[in-house]
Amino acid sequence: MIYIVTASYTEGKVFIDHFKLEKLDNPSKFQVFNKDELFLIISGVGIVNSAIATTYLLTKYGWRSEDIALNIGICGAIKTQFSKGDLILCNKIINHNSKKAFYPDILINHSMKEAVLESFDFPVKKEHQEYVEGDIVDMEGAGFFEAVSSFLPPHNIHCIKTVYDFLEYDKIDPKDIANILRKNIPHIEDFMNSLLAFNEKYLKIQKEDEKLNEILQKLKENLHLTKSMENELKRILKGYLVRNKELPEEIAEFINIKVNSKKEGKEYFEKLKKILAL
């Protein structure tokens, strides 16, 4: 699953259109859009709103550690090295209030610039500049990041920002926002695909596990295994598999046994352990 969090509808709309997302009928204060494995939520402005919406999205629609969460939107830039429309992958995200900092793991190459994002509770203007530690500023990133950190590993959490202004925030124009974001979609989509491919490659082993789990499930039921016996057996089976590439034929026998008592189950369990030893 890929979860996208945007602050405003204007920012979200660009992705809703591009990915042809459809609005979900969901009884909450948030608008959620979806197609296949992609979800997008409009969080509203602010660190807290972003954290609430993100938590809502991940808990409501389920998450696994290979899922990806992205906060995408516009930002203001402090440093003059950036230009309007620059696409930035944030390598550090600071919560201005708590001074807590968050770090995504950037393990794959991407075509964006990188910078430090600082999230504020208020729109940052030129006169606040001396308090800013980051290179760019927004009002959501830190809330999003802290919330997702409770669920996902740091290589699957990213804040992607497009420079909109240089702290002259009062000039915001929705059309302009949509235009600059739309231009950046190919880079964002590439990054999303790279993350998916990276996770998929890493998860190959887990897919192979499905077969093993099936066998384990049968053995567990047939032999009345306790949770700890089941865990031990799982490890032994996996160990046997990595050493011998396939399970011994004798396993088939155990899959068809139905025991009548715990004692009998234990006896079979011990027998099985012997067969699988070394």
Next chain:
Amino acid sequence: MKNSKKFSLSKPFSHIYVEKEVISHHITQEILKKFTHSKVIPINHYKEVFSRPRQSYKLQELSKKLILAKRRDTFLSPASPLCQNFGYHYFYYTNLIINCIFNCDYCFLKGMYSSANIVIFVNIEDYFQEIENMLKKHPLYLSISYETDLLAMEGIAPFFSQFVNFTYSKEDLILEVRTKSVNYMVLKSLKPSPNVILAWTLLPQEIIERFEPQTPRLPIRINTIKKAIHDGWRVRLSFDPIIFVEDWREIYERFIDYVFRKIPSSQIQDISVGVFRIPKEYLKKMRKTFENEITLFPYIEDKEAYTYPSPIKEELLNFIISKIKNYIPENKIFTI
């Protein structure tokens, strides 16, 4: 969404996290000069990055990052009873670097830390001060390459050479530097110190290929050892961990004969031998992330550590020691 199924890994050390307090330290500056293309990210404390929740050690190994930090306390620690002390009473270890570039499958660091990123504590002067303080009380046998391969890291942080230079004037200090590195250039550039023992870990080439493919090959390690001995360095060979594999007898017999055919045993300080063992907690953690022949072996519990069942362990040790004894006197063989 169309999935192109393509990605490329970021280069190792593509990102360097630097504690603000050490940004101007001369070692920080020296390191940063070597990575001009890396992104430098200021941090307050190394644990902000190193101890994040839910990190994937396994994935981070694919693209390690550097963290430059300041060690603020516990510069020296007593060594674990799972390590051979070679008869030295005051056996300590110290970490200037946490984690290693070699990623061996059996490495205890995978179970010890939640991050594969490499932390370098740049304030070596504070370590030296602590060592001086301890030497005022008693002699010291110090392992300095305990949670990394310091010699292999010399190109990044020049700690090995600084330690060697430090020992010249210290009579009561013996340093043990465990390594699999073949960085002979560094050795060549230094005057060999009688206070430094270079402890080379050697494994049969078949086992290197299977369980530590990123380390230098056996013949190259042996060449480096020969040159080091020739130059006057004290060398220990460490056949540790011995890994149990099918055909282990032939593999280890060939290995031992090969090693001693190449290295004159009379010029070796001593040999340490030990079978694979790992603290229980570390193995439990490793099993969650790494499912391979090493982690999934049915070990038994032996004092706080997991190791091979006694018959296997004894057979391995007896066999290997009996072979080594053909080449080197028994009093030079240390077993754990």
